[in-house]
Amino acid sequence: MKLFDSIGRYVILMSRVFTKPQKAKIFRHRLFDEFQHLGIESLGIVAFISMFMGAVVAIQTAYNIDSPLIPLSMVGFTVRQSVILEFSPTVISLILAGKVGSRIASEIGTMRVTEQIDALEIMGVNSANHLIFPKIVASLIMNPILIVFSMWLGILGGWIAMMASKLVTSTDYVYGIRLDFEGFTIFYALFKTLFFAFIISSVSGFYGYETRGGALEVGQASTKAVVVSSILIILFNLVLTQLLLT
């Protein structure tokens, strides 16, 4: 029952979020702020994780190729496929669910418990739209950019690892990256990313907005936002993969 109650309240909140912003200029201003907070400020962690992720995949693949029948270009191929299909869209989205999701939930939750949301409502501002809509739009725009950046860095990380370890030559690695490339994999990854971006921003916004109480409840809301977003990302990853790749 509690689950259905939460889903109902989420749907009602989203119906308030997806309305026309009251003032286009203020929406634009808030949107650019969110680009900064949700996107630009996540570049560092995305870059760090992607580089190392690509490097580890490359090293592990290279070590596991024992047979002389398997060409070493398979390392580049495997890194590309792993990074594009799964690591960048899903793992980085999970990282963003932790970083961005907790930020959104705690920011909005703090505004709730310090009556800042009530202050907006009293003024006649649709607080749900004013606070959550720019975050959803910013996530939908910034997350695909971050994921493409992550794909590129993941593949680069693999190349650097191979050059440093001398396990695979640059020619073999680059040949593997270009081998049998299908543009659809990028579409699949970005489609998943958009879906996950919506989950992260809207679910975290919901838990922040529904916060009642004080500092303790803000912390709980933030944790719930991360946990629920992560579970939903994992679940929808399976559903979307099944729908798009089979």
Next chain:
Amino acid sequence: MIEAKQINKTFGGNHVLKNVSCMFDRGKTNLIIGQSGSGKTVLMKCLVGLFEVDSGQVIYDDRNFSVMNFEQRKNIRQEIGMLFQGSALFDSMTVMENVMFPLNMFTVHPYEEKRERVNFVLKRVNLENVENLMPSELSGGMRKRVAIARAIAMNPKYLFCDEPNSGLDPQTSGVIDLLIKEITEEYQITTIVNTHDMNSVLSTGDTVAFIFKGELWWKGNKDTILHTDNKELNDFVFGTELTSRLKK
């Protein structure tokens, strides 16, 4: 003028407001007093529409607020200013941006005009050279004054203050009380103040409504409150060591 008619509000099985009817006059500081948990904050939130009433009506100058939807309420809400217990300033904005927020949201005036209005209201609450500070850099009293400035920036017809003295020392409380009273009389605002501070009651209470266990128990003003024989009100008024000694 604001009128509350037969307001009832329940949370779960807890009947918090029981048939509360009350009139709040224009140009006067109307106080709602009562013990913590008596229902005065719930009453105020029902009046401004943050809580929906279970039954009863809230009338703003012949406009029935209770039956309006969000869009219809917008017009009345733009005539409302509210000072919250914790000031409720937007943390991510400077003082200037906080006070300018309602002007940016609801007016199309050029920036210079809005800036002039912000400077005027900040000066009115005796604050100068704080425009570029963040709320976290202000003292409690200054935050309250910025919140009052934001509340009056749109020239409201109705001003609600939820425990404006909480967390302030007696002297600063007096300054805030006086400011609210002056603004109310100067701009002929219908002001409703929630408080349990007897200093505020005696200095600003043009009308006083005492809420006891969710019911309107007594109504009067700052002059009559000290001479009532209402037991519950006397317990409330003379409940502190200082006031009981003064009574003796």
